[in-house]
Each structure stands twice: as structure tokens, then as C-alpha cells.
Amino acid sequence: MNWRGKLNKYLASAYKNWIISRRNIFTIFEIFFWPMISLLSIGLLTKFLKVDEGMVSFLLVGAIALTILQVAQIDVAYVLLFDMWSKSIKNTFIAPVRSYHLVFGALLFGIVRGSVVFFILVVVSHYLFGFNFLAGGLLPVLIFLAGVFAVSAIIGIIVCISILTFGQKADVAAWSLSGLILLVSGIYYPVDVLPLPLQAAARAIPLTYFLEYYRSVFIPEQHNLVLGATLAGLYLVVGLILFDRAIERARRTGIMLRLSE
Amino acid sequence: MGEKPVQAQGICKSYRRFFGATTTVLKDISMEVETGEIFGLLGPNGSGKTTLISIFSTLIYPEVGRLRILGLDAHKGRDEIRKLINISTAKPNFPWSLTVKENLRHFGMLYGLYGPALSQTVRDQIDAFELGDFQDMKFEDLSTGLKQRLSLAKAMLNRPRLLFLDEPTTGLDPDISMKTRQLIQRIHEEEEISVVLSTHYMPEAEMLCDRIAFLRKGEIVALDTPQNLKNQLGLGEKVTVLYEGSVGLAELERLPGVINVFSAPGRVEMMIDRSAENLDMIVKHFAKARILDIIIMQPDLEDVFLELAR
Numbered sequence: 001m002n003w004r005g006k007l008n009k010y011l012a013s014a015y016k017n018w019i020i021s022r023r024n025i026f027t028i029f030e031i032f033f034w035p036m037i038s039l040l041s042i043g044l045l046t047k048f049l050k051v052d053e054g055m056v057s058f059l060l061v062g063a064i065a066l067t068i069l070q071v072a073q074i075d076v077a078y079v080l081l082f083d084m085w086s087k088s089i090k091n092t093f094i095a096p097v098r099s100y101h102l103v104f105g106a107l108l109f110g111i112v113r114g115s116v117v118f119f120i121l122v123v124v125s126h127y128l129f130g131f132n133f134l135a136g137g138l139l140p141v142l143i144f145l146a147g148v149f150a151v152s153a154i155i156g157i158i159v160c161i162s163i164l165t166f167g168q169k170a171d172v173a174a175w176s177l178s179g180l181i182l183l184v185s186g187i188y189y190p191v192d193v194l195p196l197p198l199q200a201a202a203r204a205i206p207l208t209y210f211l212e213y214y215r216s217v218f219i220p221e222q223h224n225l226v227l228g229a230t231l232a233g234l235y236l237v238v239g240l241i242l243f244d245r246a247i248e249r250a251r252r253t254g255i256m257l258r259l260s261e
Numbered sequence: 262m263g264e265k266p267v268q269a270q271g272i273c274k275s276y277r278r279f280f281g282a283t284t285t286v287l288k289d290i291s292m293e294v295e296t297g298e299i300f301g302l303l304g305p306n307g308s309g310k311t312t313l314i315s316i317f318s319t320l321i322y323p324e325v326g327r328l329r330i331l332g333l334d335a336h337k338g339r340d341e342i343r344k345l346i347n348i349s350t351a352k353p354n355f356p357w358s359l360t361v362k363e364n365l366r367h368f369g370m371l372y373g374l375y376g377p378a379l380s381q382t383v384r385d386q387i388d389a390f391e392l393g394d395f396q397d398m399k400f401e402d403l404s405t406g407l408k409q410r411l412s413l414a415k416a417m418l419n420r421p422r423l424l425f426l427d428e429p430t431t432g433l434d435p436d437i438s439m440k441t442r443q444l445i446q447r448i449h450e451e452e453e454i455s456v457v458l459s460t461h462y463m464p465e466a467e468m469l470c471d472r473i474a475f476l477r478k479g480e481i482v483a484l485d486t487p488q489n490l491k492n493q494l495g496l497g498e499k500v501t502v503l504y505e506g507s508v509g510l511a512e513l514e515r516l517p518g519v520i521n522v523f524s525a526p527g528r529v530e531m532m533i534d535r536s537a538e539n540l541d542m543i544v545k546h547f548a549k550a551r552i553l554d555i556i557i558m559q560p561d562l563e564d565v566f567l568e569l570a571r
Contacts, residue, residue: 086355252324
């Protein structure tokens with residue numbers, strides 16, 4: 001099989017997610033309604049509290065990061081969720097596909113949707129709250145987005161592994177894990193305010209480092225981007241290995257068959 | 262071992278349930294499928310047909326046993342095997358909001374098709390399975406028969422050398438079932454592929470299969486050609502007598518050559534061994550009654566099924 005055939009095995013998931021999203025009215029809620037609600041509520045809160053410019057940037061960076069994360073991670077999770085809901089998992093896994101085909105194809109579509117959401121939020125936050133997301137130049141934005149998308153892929157992989165391990169009931173993970181991230185990775189407050197065990201958990205989440213890196217553009221502070229990127233890369237590789245193992249386990253236990261019935 | 266489509270030895274499968282209990286689904290399955298044949302897996306519901314087909318198609322793995330598919334070890338060579346096989350499942354399901362064409366395109370991409378070849382393959386399958394009028398219809402809006410045709414079309418996207426069909430006519434109207442069987446026969450002849458088909462419809466197995474394995478409670482209880490199975494089981498012939506008057510049914514059952522008797526008012530069905538030339542004695546047994554009709558039939562696969570499923 002040449003490179004175009006191999007590439008299409010990745011693009012298959014992006015194609016499926018694109019068609020399903022295009023026909024789903026709730027897509028509008030996912031990429032317009034909820035992101036706007038999130039941004040506006042945090043933006044208005046900063047006005048009410050009359051916080052300084054630095055704090056506005058701190059909170060809006062957190063709000064936007066969380067929103068993009070939620071949009072992109074659900075796209076990765078959708079790669080199995082759509083199959084599970086339509087009971088067609090059997091057809092996907094009878095084909096010669098591996099975990100990375102599914103994850104990277106779905107992530108590609110997640111990146112497109114996340115980027116659209118990012119663009120909208122950046123424009124709105126600039127006009128309504130005077131926050132310039134590009135103040136530090138394009139490179140920090142791209143690094144920040146790469147980090148958010150990598151973490152989205154990791155969360156999406158965890159959801160997929162949960163589905164293949166625990167069956168249909170595990171789809172609740174698709175909406176719960178980002179809540180955990182919200183709590184511990186410094187979305188709306190610095191991780192220093194967390195109790196010590198949660199601080200340790202925060203330091204194990206790559207998003208914490210990408211947030212600190214991007215916020216340092218607006219509020220000079222220490223960051224460790226290299227560690228964040230290393231953790232993200234490591235988790236992605238380990239996640240893909242575990243996803244492949246979860247697929248194999250589901251074949252051994254028969255869950256693969258039950259998910260299609 | 263040669264490159265037979267399926268070579269299975271001692272395949273066992275059980276599912277773990279709550280509190281560590283296990284349910285055994287397949288016990289010591291050993292069989293081979295020859296190149297180019299349509300091999301049937303028959304058995305009542307819950308006999309393990311779908312599990313066995315799922316194992317052969319590498320969708321799930323056996324706990325014990327050796328399995329080679331198209332000459333490749335089913336575990337070590339699973340990626341290669343999946344390029345060479347495909348499956349059409351019972352109660353076919355696909356992403357609901359994708360149309361027929363989009364579903365075929367999506368699965369074509371998963372098999373590594375691209376560019377004009379992908380478009381052409383999708384068109385060919387739409388034409389071959391007469392889905393042209395429905396190609397822009399969403400899966401959720403298709404009738405059961407059309408869903409089955411889409412499933413068969415999907416199964417042919419990668420031009421498989423070995424095709425698995427799991428109860429391909431379940432839930433279809435009789436006329437659509439017949440068309441589907443003809444379609445399967447046509448694919449088999451035109452594409453020269455080996456087919457493993459599971460069904461609990463006897464006419465389907467009789468029409469399509471070169472050889473048949475009967476499964477009961479996860480075990481193969483018989484494996485041969487349909488004709489040999491009928492001969493081996495010595496089922497005799499089915500004689501139906503319609504009559505008026507009285508007949509001693511208990512005595513009838515004891516006559517030499519009578520294998521079994523089923524009776525209803527004015528009607529007796531018997532399986533008899535005609536080689537013992539007992540037909541004359543049976544007819545004489547009805548001397549006190551008025552015979553309205555006598556029907557003598559060769560046993561069909563249904564009778565084999567009933568005998569083996571007992």
C-alpha cells in the first residue's frame with residue numbers, strides 16, 4: 001500500500017466525524033453556543049470583579065484553553081462513541097486499522113474544529129474584553145494550541161480505552177474527564193492554591209505546563225515547557241500502546257462483539 | 262499446513278461473567294474450509310455460530326486452539342489477514358447519519374483505497390448491489406433489506422479472498438431473502454472467493470453450501486455435504502398419510518422400519534426406513550381406515566437439523 005492509501009486510513013475517521021458533525025444540529029452548540037457561554041461568563045466575571053489586565057488574561061486563557069480542549073477531546077472520543085452508539089464497532093475493527101489510525105484521523109478533525117472555536121473566541125475576547133491573544137506573537141499561540149490538542153488526544157484515548165474495557169457505560173468518561181482537568185490543571189487559578197496531593201497531580205498533567213508557558217507571555221512567571229511537552233509526548237505514546245492493548249483485550253474478552261450487539 | 266481458507270484445531274471460547282463465573286460458548290472446534298467452497302455453519306440460536314465466525318474473522322480471539330486463516334497464523338498474521346477477508350454481519354449496523362455512498366467511502370478509506378480507485382470501487386459496489394437509487398439515503402432511513410445489501414457491498418470493498426456472512430438473511434422478507442441468496446451465489450461465482458456462512462435457515466444452507474457443520478451447544482455434531490448428512494443420519498423418508506376412520510397409532514409405531522410417528526386428527530407423519538421394504542405393511546395397517554392421500558418425501562435439511570438439534 002502506498003502513502004496515499006496509508007494516509008486515507010487516517011483520514012477515514014476524520015471523514016466520518018466530519019459527515020456526522022455536519023448533519024448534527026448539536027454541533028452548533030459544541031462549537032458556538034457553549035464556547036461563547038464559557039467565554040462571556042468568565043469575561044463578564046472579570047468586569048464585575050474589576051480585576052487587572054494580568055488577571056483578565058489569566059482567566060480568559062484558562063477559559064479558552066478549556067473550551068478548545070473539550071471540543072477537540074470529544075472529537076477523538078467520537079471515533080469510538082459514534083461506532084458504539086450505532087453498534088458498528090465490529091465493522092471498524094474487522095478492517096486492518098490500528099489505534100493510531102483512529103486517534104490521529106479524529107484528532108485532525110478535532111484540530112480543525114478546535115481552531116475554528118479558537119479563532120471565534122480570540123476575536124470575541126478582543127472586541128468585548130480588549131484581550132489580545134496574539135500579543136506575544138504567533139509562535140507562543142501555536143505552541144500553546146499544540147499542547148492543548150495533545151492533551152485532548154490523550155483524554156480522547158482514555159475515553160476510548162474506558163469504552164473498550166468497561167463497555168457502553170463508560171461513555172460518561174467523555175464528558176467527565178475534562179472536569180477533572182478543570183479542577184487540577186490550573187485553568188482558573190494557579191496550581192499553588194491546590195492542596196499538596198492535587199498539586200502533585202497537576203504537575204503530572206501536561207496542560208498545566210502549557211498554560212503556565214502561555215500565561216508567561218502576559219504575566220512573567222516561571223514555566224517548564226520542555227517538561228510539559230515531554231510529558232505530552234510520553235503520554236501520547238503510552239496512550240496509543242494502551243489503546244492497542246485495550247483493543248486486543250476487547251477481542252480476547254469478547255467485549256468487541258458485545259459492543260456491536 | 263497449506264493455504265486453506267480456514268484451518269481450525271481445538272478452538273475453545275468462554276465468556277467471563279460476573280463473580281468470575283464463565284459461560285462456555287465453543288468447545289474443541291476443529292474443522293477446515295476448502296478453497297472456493299461455500300461452507301455453512303448451522304445450528305439453533307445460541308449454538309455458537311456468531312462467536313465462531315467472529316473468531317475466524319479475527320474480530321475476537323479464542324482462548325485455546327490453533328487457527329490459520331488463508332495460510333496465516335490468526336494471531337501473528339492478523340493485520341495481513343484483515344486485508345484479505347471481510348464480513349457481513351447479522352443485523353447490519355453502520356453509522357446512522359452517513360448515506361449509503363458515504364458509508365462505503367468511509368470503509369473503503371479504512372481499507373486504504375484512495376483517489377479515483379476509491380470512487381470507482383464505491384460506484385462498482387453500488388451498481389453490483391443495486392443500491393443506485395438509495396446511494397444518498399442515510400443508513401437510518403434504509404429498509405432491512407437495503408441495510409443487508411449495504412452490508413454485503415461493504416464486505417466486497419477490499420475484494421476479499423475469504424468472505425464471512427453471519428446470518429445474511431435474518432429478518433428479511435422471503436423474496437428479499439431469495440434475492441440475497443442469489444446475490445451471494447453470484448458473488449461467489451464471479452469473484453471466486455471462499456465463503457463461510459452461518460444460518461439457521463435450512464433452505465439457505467441447502468441452496469448455497471457445499472459443506473455444512475452443525476453446531477449444538479458450542480460443539481460440531483456433524484460435518485459433511487448436505488446429501489451425505491442426510492444419508493449418514495439414516496433419516497429414511499417422510500411418509501404422510503391423510504385418512505378417515507381409526508388407526509392404531511401405538512401398533513404403527515412398533516412396525517418394522519418405522520423410525521418415528523407424529524400424529525394429528527386424520528393425519529399421520531412417519532419417518533420410515535424404506536430399505537426394509539415396509540411400506541406395504543404400513544399401508545395395510547390403514548386397512549380399517551379410508552386413505553385420502555399418501556405423500557412420500559425425501560428428508561430435507563430441516564429434518565437433519567431437527568435430528569441433530571435434539
